[in-house]
Amino acid sequence: MTVPRHRTRRDVVRGAAAVAAAALACPSVAQAAPRVAVIGGGFGGAACARALRRLDPRLQVMLIEPNTTFTACPLSNEVIAGLRELRAQQFTYDKVAADGIVVVAQAAKSIDAQARAIGFADGEKLSYDRLVLAPGIELRFDAVPGYDEAASVQMPHAWKAGEQTVLLRRQLEAMDNGGLVVIAVPAAPLRCPPAPYERASLIAHYLKTRKPRSKVLVLDAKDNYSQQKLFEKAWEELYPGMIERIGLSQGGRVTSVDAATNAIVTDFGNYTAAVANVIPPQKAGHIAEISGTADHTGWCPIDPVTFASKLVPNIHVIGDACIAGGIPKSASAASAQGKACAAAIINALAGKPPETPRLDGACYNTVAPGYAFSLKGIYQPKADQYAESEVTTSPVAASRDVRQREAEQALDWFKTITVDAFG
Amino acid sequence: MPSALINVPAKARRGDVIEIKTLMSHIMETGYRHTASGAVVPRDIITNFTCRYNGTEIFRADFYPAISANPFITFFTTATESGKFEFEWTGDKGFSETASAAITVE
Numbered sequence: 001m002t003v004p005r006h007r008t009r010r011d012v013v014r015g016a017a018a019v020a021a022a023a024l025a026c027p028s029v030a031q032a033a034p035r036v037a038v039i040g041g042g043f044g045g046a047a048c049a050r051a052l053r054r055l056d057p058r059l060q061v062m063l064i065e066p067n068t069t070f071t072a073c074p075l076s077n078e079v080i081a082g083l084r085e086l087r088a089q090q091f092t093y094d095k096v097a098a099d100g101i102v103v104v105a106q107a108a109k110s111i112d113a114q115a116r117a118i119g120f121a122d123g124e125k126l127s128y129d130r131l132v133l134a135p136g137i138e139l140r141f142d143a144v145p146g147y148d149e150a151a152s153v154q155m156p157h158a159w160k161a162g163e164q165t166v167l168l169r170r171q172l173e174a175m176d177n178g179g180l181v182v183i184a185v186p187a188a189p190l191r192c193p194p195a196p197y198e199r200a201s202l203i204a205h206y207l208k209t210r211k212p213r214s215k216v217l218v219l220d221a222k223d224n225y226s227q228q229k230l231f232e233k234a235w236e237e238l239y240p241g242m243i244e245r246i247g248l249s250q251g252g253r254v255t256s257v258d259a260a261t262n263a264i265v266t267d268f269g270n271y272t273a274a275v276a277n278v279i280p281p282q283k284a285g286h287i288a289e290i291s292g293t294a295d296h297t298g299w300c301p302i303d304p305v306t307f308a309s310k311l312v313p314n315i316h317v318i319g320d321a322c323i324a325g326g327i328p329k330s331a332s333a334a335s336a337q338g339k340a341c342a343a344a345i346i347n348a349l350a351g352k353p354p355e356t357p358r359l360d361g362a363c364y365n366t367v368a369p370g371y372a373f374s375l376k377g378i379y380q381p382k383a384d385q386y387a388e389s390e391v392t393t394s395p396v397a398a399s400r401d402v403r404q405r406e407a408e409q410a411l412d413w414f415k416t417i418t419v420d421a422f423g
Numbered sequence: 424m425p426s427a428l429i430n431v432p433a434k435a436r437r438g439d440v441i442e443i444k445t446l447m448s449h450i451m452e453t454g455y456r457h458t459a460s461g462a463v464v465p466r467d468i469i470t471n472f473t474c475r476y477n478g479t480e481i482f483r484a485d486f487y488p489a490i491s492a493n494p495f496i497t498f499f500t501t502a503t504e505s506g507k508f509e510f511e512w513t514g515d516k517g518f519s520e521t522a523s524a525a526i527t528v529e
Contacts, residue, residue, distance in 0.1 A: 249448055249492070249493035250428070251446060268428040
């Protein structure tokens, strides 16, 4: 087994110096190849970095990501329900590096947009011509009274795949038959809007097969949600009487929690959970805030054609962090945005006008083994914002064969999107 | 299908400032929208909300078309004596709903 070696910033700086020296030694080379840095190695960032190299192999592309292993959120609800192992969700950056992308395994600490430089904890800097931010989300630990990072150990959010996913699974495994599982869902916008309901479904599947006297209660700060009719039909069919949902206008918004007693409080009720899964409100990842690309909403306004930040020059923002109108925050959207952003940067560096992107998105929901449905959309810029130009949702009335096929397609989709990003 | 949600503390000490929360399910149709054929969708809103504490009115609100669906009203009062809070919503098309909640003041 070979141990993957991640290049350090020192290597990068040295490499850049070598490039500069070569340029000096050879006066016919007018300038070094443009440098594009991508911060964030999720589906958006990794797909963008690879697309940049594919479209123009001369580019110097750097992917800045402190984690050496990426843990994917799509299908992680199956890990919670014991249907899949976490390692099936994990990917390294070896193949990204093999593409000639410099993978910097460090967290960016600051961005100087004037000097076009990224700062690191030890004071080193990396310069760029263009910067792409793909920071994903940050959980707002100030939004629900009682729910801070410490509380998330007792009441896992499991909204960033990894340890939290496993924590929620272990709590379900340790729970007695007859326990109440409460899932608290925030108002929009949130990462992967239908995922709380997929989670409720798969937890119900686990309970039905292992702890059949238990129930799932969804406390929701929304009245309506994506693919609602499909979920409701599936719950009736597969888990009758097991899942209760209280929407916003029935008083479902969670106003505070108490991790010491596993209590969840809404405007009109108090609940004590055996297992509490609290999904707090979210905002763009930390680097968005410190780079100045996030506005008062906590998310990043962009030009939909180029993904260029509306607030900071030479920075593009893709994925969950950006405000992309009608496009749901999802792995699929981030990947499509990453590729479209790469194309826009290549055009901009070549002095060409941008092309209007047409983004494909797909979102599969698996509610039981061999039972899935989906929403597929095409999104295009319209009046300074992304709008759906075509959306197809699985039919509410469909045979189990159709649901089975969609469950298989969900796995194919996962394979494709992860190969796209991580090789 | 109107339904009221009420949150009044079951117990309070005399003199405590308590929070009261109410939510009434209602479409709050503004009267400014048109159907595809151009006809005005008639206004259908709650126009008035009152709260009485042992018979005395302590809170009143007039609603207008700008109020969102399912109006959520929350306000504070001082717990003075044990008894009952009575809530009433009235509006267009003869809309009238009531709800009540008891409080013990020690």
